[in-house]
Amino acid sequence: MLLAGALAAGHQAGEALVPVLIGVVIDRAVSTGSSTELLLWLAALAAVFAGLSASFRFGARAAERASQQAGHEIRVRLTRRVLHPGGGAEADRLSGALVNIATGDARRVGGVNTVVSAGIAALTGLLVSAVALLWISVPLGLVVLLGAPPVLWLGGLLGRPLERRSAVEQERAAHASGLATDLVAGLRVLKGIGAESAAVARYRRTSQESLAATLRASRAQAWHDGAILALTGVFIAAVALVGGRLAAQGEISVGDLVAAVGLALFLLAPLQLFAWVNGEFARGRASAARIGEVLSAPPAVAAGPGQFPSVVRGQVALAGVTHGPLRGVDLDVAPGELLGVVTPDPAAATALLACLAREVDPAAGAVTLDGVPLSTVDPAEVRGAILHAAHHADLFAGTLAANVALDDRDVLPAMSAAAADEVALSLPEGAVLTERARSLSGGQRQRVALARALAADPPVLLLHDPTTAVDTVTEARIATGIRDVRHGRTTILVTTSPALLAAVDRVVLLDDGTVRAQGTHESLVATDPGYRKAVLS
Incomplete structure (x- = not known):
């Protein structure tokens, strides 16, 4: 100048x-x-x-x-x-x-x-x-x-x-x-x-x-x-x-x-x-x-002095969480548990995931990971421990492998678990995806996005309706794949898919802003009309 x-x-x-x-x-x-x-x-x-x-x-x-x-x-x-x-x-x-x-x-x-x-x-x-x-x-x-x-x-x-x-x-x-x-x-x-x-x-x-x-x-x-x-x-x-x-x-x-x-x-x-x-x-x-x-826009969530343990076990707990449609939610997720969450209200699902991923801090109550309140931890550290794979995930122009992982890690297990290997086989050799992968169908995009989330292998993975555009046969394969790939790693799956819920360790029914029932998918289908209506209707 x-x-x-x-x-x-x-x-x-x-x-x-x-x-x-x-x-x-x-x-x-x-x-x-x-x-x-x-x-x-x-x-x-x-x-x-x-x-x-x-x-x-x-x-x-x-x-x-x-x-x-x-x-x-x-x-x-x-x-x-x-x-x-x-x-x-x-x-x-x-x-x-x-x-x-x-x-x-x-x-x-x-x-x-x-x-x-x-x-x-x-x-x-x-x-x-x-x-x-x-x-x-x-x-x-x-x-x-x-x-x-x-x-x-x-x-x-x-x-x-x-x-x-x-x-x-x-x-x-x-x-x-x-x-x-x-x-x-x-x-x-x-x-x-x-x-x-x-x-x-x-x-x-x-x-x-x-x-x-x-x-x-x-x-x-x-x-x-x-x-x-x-x-x-x-x-x-x-x-x-x-x-x-x-x-x-x-x-x-x-x-x-x-x-x-x-x-x-x-x-x-x-x-x-x-x-x-x-x-x-x-x-x-x-x-x-x-x-x-x-x-100068203020951050949605601020950094704090808290820190997670050097090795994150993945124990997630919600104590009296109130945010949006949520009303005093209490929930404990054991380390390594594959938990299914069903809620008839889409807004409640969005609010729950936002609090779990610390995209927002709840109006009341606390969310903790391994006993450490998320509200006290730097958001960047939270992102490293908890991955939120949203329902609407964007893919990028480039190869399918580059969309799944940006480094040289082995992505084949994640690709297989998400049935994204079938997507790769359906593409010409060396094919490059267009912007936002519009050249793929909705179900193919969902499988690639799920493979990306699984390949990241975070201590805690939040999945929101990852198979809504996938056929039932492929969905059953994906349910087994998620369970196998995420074995020993905490996974919270927010969905109403019977195939996915049948593969989880436990299901929680979140209704009217609070936890109303919990158990296995089979037991809740047999005993709870509200749950049955939410997942089978």
Whole structure:
């Protein structure tokens, strides 16, 4: 930035000196007819042109580098914040909106580095012009020195509506982008339930709101640029009129008049540059505010002084846990137990898993692992001990093996347990999955996602409905595979699948926000009508 600012200042200083040197050439060479003076001052003019050209080239390169580096650093910081184990950055924001902030807003804020060097250049040009005009004539210099600050202040005042409307424009655009991303991701589901028309209508409304905000911001930009242009035009006309009057009165030479008029015309460039800088700063401040909201978002769960034992046995306990639909849940899970949890209320399942994975801290009660309350442990350490394999898991572009494990660990047992080996056999050799593995069916994606969770081999694994899109024969094989691969490792399986529940050690029925019954799958089917309805209907 220092290099860019210095070179930009050198460029504008050279530009301002060009009309001054032309005036000198007229007074000392053209008026006198001296060839020596003419060659001398033309050489000086050529040197100035060479210097300002080199300054512009390398200054622009340095400014662009600073801009790109700043944008990259902002994107990295945003990514780290969004992926922080404590969460919280995604609160009340669509995933597409976060992407918009990390791309469009980060680019605008990074671009402020280019704007700063442009502002330094414009200020340098203005100051050099003022000094040159003072040297030519004190009244001319005073016109510039006294007139420039009000022009700059009015330019800042005119930029405030643009800043406000630019913030709204970015917010609406981010919302529309986020909604579009979510609609595309859930397109199959929307088609399945016949909700395409409702989804299109919703997006149309959001897109129209975004368009209206963009048009308002564009009108504000047009008014801003037009007003600044008119303001600078009046200012330059005043400089030219004062210079012309002085020349008519014989107080300055012909060369001085040419230099003064040239400087007056040159002043249009730095003043227009100030207008552009002001507008970009207004947009940059709006984007910076949005980035700041994400970076300063409080974590959903905070770190604490607690630590798990060096070897996690996997004993999980809930004591009086109240969160959302949960009402004082008490539950003990033995180390190495394969526990099934059935709940007729999907919201209760989501709340239970969120508390077990410490994605949230319960409103009341405590969740412990090996006797250590999760609320006292750093979220990153919790993620290392407890893996939550959510029902909606994303796969990534790449090979199937790379989606299952990022290192060289043996993934074949996990692949076999999840019946993902059949998926691998169905693909051409060396096949690469498309983005989000849309080339696979829903059941195939679920099996690959389950294989990934099993291959991670955490001390505690939370599985949420991992086989809803899998046929019954494959589901029975997966039930046996989970039991074998997770033998001796604590696994909590939240599902209503009879095939999976038949393979667990114990089943807990969570109804009306609390534990209402527990036992084996067979005994609960035989004795509990509520359980029977939940898993067999």
